[in-house]
Amino acid sequence: MKTKDLVIVAMFTALIAVLGLLPAINLGIGVPFTFQNLGYIxxxxxxGSKRGGLSVLLFVLMVAMGLPLLSGGHGGFGLFFGPTGGYILSFPLVxxxxxxxTERKxxxxxxxxxxxxxxxIGAILCNLIGGLFMAFNLHLPIIKALKTVIVFVPGDLVKALIAAFLAVRLREIPSIRRFFNTI
Structure with missing residues (x-):
């Protein structure tokens, strides 16, 4: 991997961490509404797949090591066994x-x-994985857990639209296009 790629990966890892500084919205169901998924989307x-997945995997590994990078200043390996564990684990996959x-076309x-x-992928699949994991960790029926996390889908779709708009607009800037080399 080239130095430019490492810098881009680190830059997006930092962006996801910075988005964690925005306060989470607690909906009272054990999983907060955050803005960090805008970063991994x-x-x-x-x-693209390789650098995007790697940047988010690096973020998840840093959270697992205990760095307080998740919204609200949370971090640590124990989070992977709580209600938010499925969401955190799904981030690199998403x-x-x-x-x-998106990268080829x-x-x-x-x-x-x-x-x-x-x-x-960013709203439906992430919430599906998060809901299934939450059902397992909280010993809830799967249908009940999935009904619980459906509340996140509209907000996540808004973030998916914002990310789509930003990505398409950024590809029109020649210096940005050359910098990322995949858009």
């Missing part, structure tokens, strides 16, 4: 899959096509 869109689906995709990918 963008990482997939802009960096970034990788979004990157995989990104130049020809419009905002709505990127939004569809972001929404299906």
């Amino acid at each position: 963008l990482a997939g869109c802009l960096l 970034a990788y899959l979004i990157g995989l689906l 990104f130049q020809s995709l419009n905002v709505w096509q990127v939004f569809l990918i972001n929404g299906l």
